[in-house]
Amino acid sequence: MSHDALFQLGMGSVSLNAAQAEDQTTADASAGSRGTPSQEPADHFIEKDGITCAGAHLIIDLFGAERLDDIDYISDTLRSCVEVAGATLLHIHLHPFEPNGGVSGVAVLAESHISIHSWPERSYAALDVFMCGDAQPERCVEVLRRAFRPERIAVQELLRGRGA
Incomplete structure (x- = not known):
């Protein structure tokens, strides 16, 4: 994908606000160097x-599932998944479709x-x-x-990112 296409999608340039810049600096400082055996990278x-x-x-x-049109129930179920997996919920967005009542959405996690x-x-x-870190998606x-x-x-x- 070209830089122009990424820019049109809002991905061509990223500017951090002061809080994000500070968080990034803190994350970089705490990650350690990859060459130091006593400190593992925080990836x-x-x-x-x-x-x-x-x-x-x-x-x-x-297949043959129930309650797939109940948006509140689906939200509660995704929250339960996050909790049992030991993950960190950032945001849930679910969208109902009519007339069939289907639901599409995502729980965005820190992981x-x-x-x-x-x-x-x-x-x-x-x-x-999909989860990284200590979370247990299974x-x-x-x-x-x-x-x-x-x-x-x-x-x-x-297993995502093998060989990275």
Whole structure:
């Protein structure tokens, strides 16, 4: 993507306000240097199954699921996922669709995100749960199973940022 296209998307230039600049400076100072063995970088990469990566990304499909049109229930369920995973919620934004009642949205986390898109008319929902650091995204699967009571659930795990 060209610089002009990024600029049109509002991504061409980033200016920090004073608080953000201070936070960035503090983060840089506390991260340490990569060459010092006594200080590890604060990049929140993890080791999973002997592999160093940015984090685990779960792709979750719910089939034959319930309550996929109840936006308040979905919000509460995403909050429960965040809590059991040990993540930090920054913001939730959910949008209902008419006439089918589907919901699309995201819980933005300090550790990344949880997103959902539901098709209640088909009793189907597609979710992805990506978390880095000490968060445990796999704990969300049982929360989703209890909340939406799917007849079938499919989970794929991707280890993001391998080799970075």
